[in-house]
Amino acid sequence: MKIEGTEKINATRERVFDLLTDPAILQKCIPGCEQMEKIGDNQYSAKLSAGVGPVKGVFTATVSMQDLRRPDHYKLVVEGKGQPGFVKGSGELNFVDDGGLTQVQYSGDVNVGGLLASVGQRMIQGAANMMSGKFFANLENEAKSTDS
Amino acid sequence: MAEKVVGKGIKRTEDPRLIQGLAHYVDDIKLPDTLHAVFVRSIYAHARIKKVDVAAAQKTPGVVAVYTGKDISQKIGPVPCGAAIPDMKQPDHRVMATDKVYWVGHPIAVVFAENKYVARDAADKIEVDYEELPVVLDEEKAADPKSPVIHEKIGSNIAYKLTAGEGDIEAALKAADKIVRQKIYHKRLAPIAMEGRGVLARYYPGEQELTLWTSTQIPHLARTQISLMLGFPENKLRLIAPEVGGGFGSKLNVYAEEAIMAYASMQLGRPVKWIEGRRENMQGTIHGRGQVGYIEIGCKKDGTITGFRYNVFADMGSYFQLLTPAIPTLTGLMLSGCYKIPAIQMNVTACFTNKMSTDAYRGAGRPEATYVIERAMDLVAAELGMDVVEVRRKNFPEPFGAENPFKVATGLFYDSGNYQGALDKALKMADYTNLRVEQKKARAAGRLIGVGVSTYVEICAMGPSPALPAGGWESATVRIEPTCKVTILTGASPHGQGQETSFSQIAADELGVTVNDCTVIHGDTAVVQYGIGTFGSRATAVGGTAVYLALQKLKAKATGMAAHMLGVDAKTVTFDDGKFTSGGKSVTIQEVALNAHLAKNLPADMEPGLSATTFFEPKNFTFPFGTHICVVEIDPETGEIQIQRYIAVDDCGKVINPLLVHGQIHGGIVQSLGQALFEEVVYDEQGQLISGSLMDYAVPKAAQVPWMELDRTETPSPVNPMGVKGVGEAGSIGATPAIVAAVVDALAHLGVRHLDMPIKPEHVWNILKKNKAGAA
Structure with missing residues (x-):
């Protein structure tokens, strides 16, 4: 499944880049994220409860950030598994200056398996869009609150 | 005098219990102290199992036992395959996965608990560590030597290669004025019996008797095979198929779960029950079809067929079930359809893929044959600018029967047939000539109407024992x-x-x-x-x-006894209407029955x-046939396909109960409709089954089913004394090509000659859109 989109955040590229690579901020912004622990250089272990309709449960995931080029770009690799199945994906994030605002351009490929795939497939795209919407809304708030 | 009932459409004696919910399926049989089983199944299509941790499941209160593949797969014999093909490679199919998983749904472990809820919760606690492996999904690419290999011991994904048919195909194609070629897909289908599978096993250690209730089509064959898998005496194993809620071939099989439940009941000393869920059913019960093939048909300018070749890749799935490798051979037998074709050749490459096994699904290899020959006849008609009916008529044999069976170039002798008779009747019912006029008028008015004709023949009454793996x-x-x-x-x-x-x-x-x-x-x-x-x-x-x-x-015997009771010579006794009569004296069958026992x-x-x-023991198969005509109208705005009329004339020989025959025809046509327009088992590029529920697997709904105009002709079979032929699969064989042909015909003026199933409105809409863009 392809995930892509562009979001505008009212902050500088450096600021947005820092927010998006800060595990504490990520934990706050990712819907359902209960835990985000550093396990290595730019590597984190995350626990999040997520689901699609009736298919839900707790996922444990390793998140790694690669190819970090502040403030332009990084690559995010996620591998998670839980009772409803597994999620595996990677995506590129690019940060583009847009007259003082920052455009976050993201695109990635996600594979899902297990119950998530067999029952939830049709709804995953919708659920993913909803989650990313919430995520960026949270991030925007975060940018505002910590900006001052 | 009592009325004769053979030939009468009397209502089914089965139905009152079924429609009142009073029938007993496996799950309705309740035994005290029963344990309930839940399987843990692979969520990967191809992976190495690094570790299976069952500790947490075992500790769950109410759990009595947990078995993994390592625990039991050597204690139970392999899942049987009854089909044998020369040089066939057969993987060792154990009841559960041990080191590797081969498809999404492959059983890895099983939990037995006091109730199904505890068992289900405990199953969720089993942790499986997988190491993903590259997946093989396409039956054609699987044959490529560069493809990843599923069964390392076999060394390639090719299960077997087979060439079948008779006649000099090269010469036949060379002699043709035209050769028409087409690639054709037969997508995987899920049989979707209304009742899934289910097993209840009980062992009495004192009597050493094992009783197995299982939802099967073959109780005796299953008993033999399961006794062999368990090393348990067959005469101590009682297998009961109680009410079985449909099978469509999916229960013409012996499954791992049957042997595992039997084994567990003996080990645990308690009855054990497993009832398949629908998602499990989609993942772990056999699928049907799964072929991609290339047809080449040679014809003369007048429509005479000179030769027919079908090169096909058949999708076996990852293991053989009972008849998996045999299904494509049935395709090969029926490639002549109801036509005189001097040379026929089928070249099969059967391949393993990381998917559930394919096997018999209503028609089992024959719908594929009928579909390709019927599509081929339509393509020939289109190529030559002939009417689809005329090209068929041109190649029909004269009516035939016991005196002059029809020998075809696949090695078969068809028992009896009158293809013109069924065709003529169907054309008359459809008012075919007028239909074509109406179609032309409609097209001029911007309406898209299509007429599809299928003249089919099928091979039934399986069958003489030499032709079947386990007796016919x-x-x-x-x-x-x-x-x-x-x-x-x-x-x-x-x-x-x-x-x-x-x-x-x-x-x-x-x-x-x-x-x-x-x-x-x-x-x-x-x-x-x-x-x-x-x-x-x-x-x-x-x-x-x-x-x-x-x-x-x-x-x-009763006549002899009646003669004795009447004091006459048995030769003088006539038996009619339950009465034995000789010289004015008579005795009833009731009196004879009592006398026989006293x-x-x-x-x-x-x-x-x-x-x-x-x-x-039958001496030959039977060969029912018929003509189906489908009329569709396509909505030019949405691509929606509406079936306007459906006409079917089927000839299944003598009919014992026309109501039952109609029921079979109806059901078969509906399943054909599903295949033609809606149904498709879809695995994504990772081998995940994404059509894994009835939300996503599109079985036709009642509102999508057209009114069917049915009639029949009656050409008795000379193979058996009643002259009957069989009708269970006729609809699922004859209807698919008619429906597809109708949709293709509706778009023929746009240059469309073939469309692959399932033909969804979006495909049609895209064609219409492209055409509009081209015209603009």
């Missing part, structure tokens, strides 16, 4: 009880077809009793003599014939009792 005969015992009630024990195991009714009709007419006096018992190996089962449209033509022949034996007045050389058993 069928058995029957008929007993007349002291009160003159008639008990029929059949080795066929009907599971929705209605033979409790039709076999009673046969007995009622033969013995002069009523249908209500008869009872048909099937499916219990401790009660019924060995039998083969119900599949391949065989129950009536083979099993019904066994009943008929047992009745003849019984009548002969045994006080028997001829010196006659045994007491009134019971006869027959094992009937």
Whole structure:
């Protein structure tokens, strides 16, 4: 499944880049994220409860950030598994200056398996869009609150 | 005089219990102390199992046992495959995965608990560590030497290669004025029996008796195979197929879960039950079809077919189930359709893929054959600018029967047929000539109407024993009880077809009793003599014939007894309407039945009792046929396909109960409609089954099913004394090409000659859109 989109955040590229690579901020912004622990250089272990309709449960995931080029770009690799199945994906994030605002351009490929795939497939795209919407809304708030 | 009932559309005696919810399926059988089983199944299509951690599951209160593949897969024999093809590579199919998983749904572990909820919760606690491996999904690419290999021991994904057919195909194609070629897909389909699978096993250690209730089409064959898997004496294993809620071939099989439940009940000393869920059913019960092929058909300018070649890649799935490798061979047998074709060749490459096994699904290899030859005939018609009816007529044999069977270039002799008769009747019902006029008018007015014609023949009444892996005969015992009630024990195991009714009709007419006096018992190996089962449209033509022949034996004995009671020579006795008569004296069958059991007045050389058993071995298959005509209208705005009319004329030989025949035709056409327009088992590029529920797998709904105009012709089969042929698969064989042809015909003016199934509105819409853009 392809995930892509562009979001505008009212902050500088450096600021947005820092927010998006800060595990504490990520934990706050990712819907359902209960835990985000550093396990290595730019590597984190995350626990999040997520689901699609009736298919839900707790996922444990390793998140790694690669190819970090502040403030332009990084690559995010996620591998998670839980009772409803597994999620595996990677995506590129690019940060583009847009007259003082920052455009976050993201695109990635996600594979899902297990119950998530067999029952939830049709709804995953919708659920993913909803989650990313919430995520960026949270991030925007975060940018505002910590900006001052 | 009592009315004869054979040929009458009497209502099914099965139905009152079914429609009132009073029937007993496996899950309705409750035994005290039963443990409930839940399987953990692979979520990867291809992976190495690094670790299976069952500790947390085992500790769950209420859990009695947890088995992994490592625990039991060497204690139970392999899942059987009954088909053999020269040089076939057969993977060792163990009941559960040990080191590797091969498809999404492959069982890894099983939990037995006090109830199913505990078992389900505990199953969720089992942790499996996988190491993903590259997946093989496309049956054509699987054959490529560069493809990843599924079964390392076999070394390639090719299960077998086979060439079948007769005649010089190269010369035949060379002699053609034109050769038409087309690639054709037969997508995977899920059989979706209304009742999924289910098993209940009970072991009595004192008696050393194992009883297995399982939802199967083949109780005796399953008993034999499961006893071999367990190393358990067959005569101590009682297998019962209680009410079975449909099978469509998916229960013509022996599954790992059956042997595992039997094994567990012996180990745990308690009854164990497993009831398949629908998602499990989609993942772990066999699929049907799964072929991609290339057709080449040669023809003369006048439409005469010179030769037909089909090169096909057949998707086996990752393992063989009972008949997996045999299915494409059935395709090869029927490639001649109802046409005179001097040379036919099929080249099969059967491949393993990381998917559930394919196997018999209603029609089993023959719908593929009918579909490719019927599509090929339409392509020839389009190429030559001929009418689809004319090109068919051109290649029909003259009507034939016992004296002059029709020999085709696949090696078969068709028993009897009159293809012109069925075609003419269907054309008349459809008012075909006028349909074409109407179509032209409609097209001029911007409406998209298409007419599809399919003239099919199928191979049924499976079949002579030399042609089948486990015997092709069928058995029957008929007993007349002291009160003159008639008990029929059949080795066929009907599971929705209605033979409790039709076999009673046969007995009622033969013995002069009523249908209500008869009872048909099937499916219990401790009660019924060995039998083969119900599949391949065989129950009536083979099993019904066994009943008929047992009745003849019984009548002969009863006649002898009646003659003795009347004090006359048996040759002077006539039997009619339940009465034995000679020279004005008569005795009823009721009196004879009582006398046979009291045994006080028997001829010196006659045994007491009134019971006869027959094992009937057919000398040939039967070949039912017919013509289906479908009329569709396509919405030019949305691509939606509406079936305007559906006409079917089927010839299944003599008909015992037309209501049952109509029921079979209806059901078959609906399943064809599903295949043609909606259904498709979809695995994504990772091998995840994404059509894994009935939300996503599109079985036709009642509102999508058209009114069907049915009629029949009757060409008796010379293969059996009743002249019956079988009808269980006719609809699913004859209808698909008619529906597809109708949609193609509706778009023919846009240059469309073929569309692959399922033809979804979006495909049609895209064609229309592209055409509009081109025209603009």
